Amino acid sequence: MRSDLPVIFSESLIEVRYAETDRMGVVHHSHYPVYFEQGRTKFFQEYLKPYQDFEVEGLFAPVLSYQVELKGHVTYGHILRLETFAKQFRGLRVVMGYSGYVNDKLVVAGESVHALTGPDLIPLHPRKLPAGYQFLKEKFEKLT
Amino acid sequence: MRSDLPVIFSESLIEVRYAETDRMGVVHHSHYPVYFEQGRTKFFQEYLKPYQDFEVEGLFAPVLSYQVELKGHVTYGHILRLETFAKQFRGLRVVMGYSGYVNDKLVVAGESVHALTGPDLIPLHPRKLPAGYQFLKEKFEKLT
Amino acid sequence: MRSDLPVIFSESLIEVRYAETDRMGVVHHSHYPVYFEQGRTKFFQEYLKPYQDFEVEGLFAPVLSYQVELKGHVTYGHILRLETFAKQFRGLRVVMGYSGYVNDKLVVAGESVHALTGPDLIPLHPRKLPAGYQFLKEKFEKLT
Amino acid sequence: MRSDLPVIFSESLIEVRYAETDRMGVVHHSHYPVYFEQGRTKFFQEYLKPYQDFEVEGLFAPVLSYQVELKGHVTYGHILRLETFAKQFRGLRVVMGYSGYVNDKLVVAGESVHALTGPDLIPLHPRKLPAGYQFLKEKFEKLT
Numbered sequence: 009m010r011s012d013l014p015v016i017f018s019e020s021l022i023e024v025r026y027a028e029t030d031r032m033g034v035v036h037h038s039h040y041p042v043y044f045e046q047g048r049t050k051f052f053q054e055y056l057k058p059y060q061d062f063e064v065e066g067l068f069a070p071v072l073s074y075q076v077e078l079k080g081h082v083t084y085g086h087i088l089r090l091e092t093f094a095k096q097f098r099g100l101r102v103v104m105g106y107s108g109y110v111n112d113k114l115v116v117a118g119e120s121v122h123a124l125t126g127p128d129l130i131p132l133h134p135r136k137l138p139a140g141y142q143f144l145k146e147k148f149e150k151l152t
Numbered sequence: 153m154r155s156d157l158p159v160i161f162s163e164s165l166i167e168v169r170y171a172e173t174d175r176m177g178v179v180h181h182s183h184y185p186v187y188f189e190q191g192r193t194k195f196f197q198e199y200l201k202p203y204q205d206f207e208v209e210g211l212f213a214p215v216l217s218y219q220v221e222l223k224g225h226v227t228y229g230h231i232l233r234l235e236t237f238a239k240q241f242r243g244l245r246v247v248m249g250y251s252g253y254v255n256d257k258l259v260v261a262g263e264s265v266h267a268l269t270g271p272d273l274i275p276l277h278p279r280k281l282p283a284g285y286q287f288l289k290e291k292f293e294k295l296t
Numbered sequence: 297m298r299s300d301l302p303v304i305f306s307e308s309l310i311e312v313r314y315a316e317t318d319r320m321g322v323v324h325h326s327h328y329p330v331y332f333e334q335g336r337t338k339f340f341q342e343y344l345k346p347y348q349d350f351e352v353e354g355l356f357a358p359v360l361s362y363q364v365e366l367k368g369h370v371t372y373g374h375i376l377r378l379e380t381f382a383k384q385f386r387g388l389r390v391v392m393g394y395s396g397y398v399n400d401k402l403v404v405a406g407e408s409v410h411a412l413t414g415p416d417l418i419p420l421h422p423r424k425l426p427a428g429y430q431f432l433k434e435k436f437e438k439l440t
Numbered sequence: 441m442r443s444d445l446p447v448i449f450s451e452s453l454i455e456v457r458y459a460e461t462d463r464m465g466v467v468h469h470s471h472y473p474v475y476f477e478q479g480r481t482k483f484f485q486e487y488l489k490p491y492q493d494f495e496v497e498g499l500f501a502p503v504l505s506y507q508v509e510l511k512g513h514v515t516y517g518h519i520l521r522l523e524t525f526a527k528q529f530r531g532l533r534v535v536m537g538y539s540g541y542v543n544d545k546l547v548v549a550g551e552s553v554h555a556l557t558g559p560d561l562i563p564l565h566p567r568k569l570p571a572g573y574q575f576l577k578e579k580f581e582k583l584t
Contacts, residue, residue, distance in 0.1 A: 026462055026463070026468070027462060027468045027470055029462050029463035030458055030459060030461050030462065030463065031458070031461035031462065031463065031464075031465045031466075031515065031516065032463075033463045034463075036458070036459045038459055083463065084463060
């Protein structure tokens with residue numbers, strides 16, 4: 009069945025907040041990238057190390073682009089079970105993927121592409137990569 | 153130069169709010185779909201009719217999918233000049249496009265795909281389309 | 297020591313999200329009422345019944361007013377331990393209180409006042425109160 | 441009539457965004473402090489100088505506490521006319537006030553208390569106040 013999905017993912021259980029719904033009665037689409045970010049936080053904790061520790065070492069992963077596909081109704085009272093997985097590590101680019109379920113039904117899917125940079129979004133110098141870079145690369149490549 | 157862009161667009165000047173920045177110092181990427189929505193509101197006002205008037209007639213345009221590309225730093229104190237344009241109208245799908253500029257530099261681009269539905273996200277019956285549908289279709293097709 | 301605080305409260309552990317920080321490096325103050333709402337959701341689940349069940353019965357509790365006091369730095373990587381408690385039930389008014397801790401230090405306190413209304417914020421008729429009203433009143437009075 | 445309100449205020453016209461409504465059909469109460477902040481931005485531009493210029497000089501004004509009173513329905517399609525005014529300047533504390541109107545009806549009122557600090561919320565040393573402090577104090581006192 010879902011053989012195309014990576015085996016390794018982290019799972020976040022996200023309570024949908026009232027504030028996240030809009031007057032159409034469902035979660036406003038702009039909240040999904042925030043849920044995805046919460047999923048990445050968990051993924052980093054479980055498989056790499058806390059994202060804020062990379063920041064302390066001078067390694068940041070700002071979003072370059074992302075996409076979201078909405079596939080079902082999600083509203084207050086729902087628990088979103090979000091799977092977050094690594095898709096690709098290439099040079100100074102990282103791609104993450106997301107699948108979200110409510111009551112075992114797929115309700116959202118998405119992807120985000122990240123640059124690896126220094127603080128203040130300053131590009132990394134390929135010969136002066138921060139300590140965390142090699143660690144991240146090795147770990148990440150085993151996960152994709 | 154920008155000959156690939158549609159000629160017809162509406163322009164929104166959006167003041168970046170402090171609350172929309174994150175601790176990396178720039179606008180958090182999840183706010184762009186909200187800016188795009190503000191751009192659609194303006195587009196509907198200028199070229200169609202206010203979106204809420206379609207809702208009153210029973211025609212809704214929930215987001216099915218969207219994508220965002222971040223191309224530059226945007227932060228508090230900036231005015232985002234957002235161009236919103238129609239890309240496609242096909243059956244019960246509408247595609248809108250967005251280009252955002254700060255000081256004449258392109259900082260964000262994106263696209264959103266919308267379903268046309270009834271209230272509560274109920275699919276429209278092709279033989280019982282609400283009054284606004286034909287109006288929207290005719291107007292929209294002239295703009296793409 | 298904290299003898300002035302009510303004994304009965306529900307506890308929520310809220311992961312601070314990156315998107316909730318601002319460029320000052322801490323959680324933007326506008327997110328606390330959202331955290332408080334998440335605390336109320338838990339409080340209703342634990343001591344009353346899920347808030348959405350009241351809504352289904354025609355009983356809503358929109359916010360009339362609220363206040364927030366910030367008492368410490370909170371940022372990404374922190375877990376906010378939020379205590380939510382009932383303060384008062386009087387006629388068609390409910391008052392809730394909140395105390396939030398990071399690493400056992402009080403970082404935020406607040407209060408919200410709610411009206412009890414019908415759907416669409418329509419005032420309740422005192423002689424036609426929805427089923428949930430009496431239930432809420434009795435439960436709530438034991439908790440304050 | 442409104443003789444108790446200060447004469448000097450700045451006016452912001454804020455388009456309510458769809459994303460800011462919740463499933464009760466109105467603006468979620470957590471967005472008012474964001475509107476107030478947009479009002480402060482305008483107030484600083486008109487009567488002081490842009491807030492970000494104070495930040496560059498090392499003077500920050502983080503929120504210590506705030507309160508919001510909701511007095512009417514506000515939803516998508518509305519323009520909130522927000523009046524922002526100075527209430528008090530005392531030592532290292534500043535108090536601002538807000539009144540918001542839709543179609544000339546008062547729909548929200550509020551207040552925010554700010555600390556004056558250095559970057560990273562570091563307390564100011566009373567003998568080493570940043571350049572902007574005296575400027576802010578003098579201007580502000582004329583406005584309250």
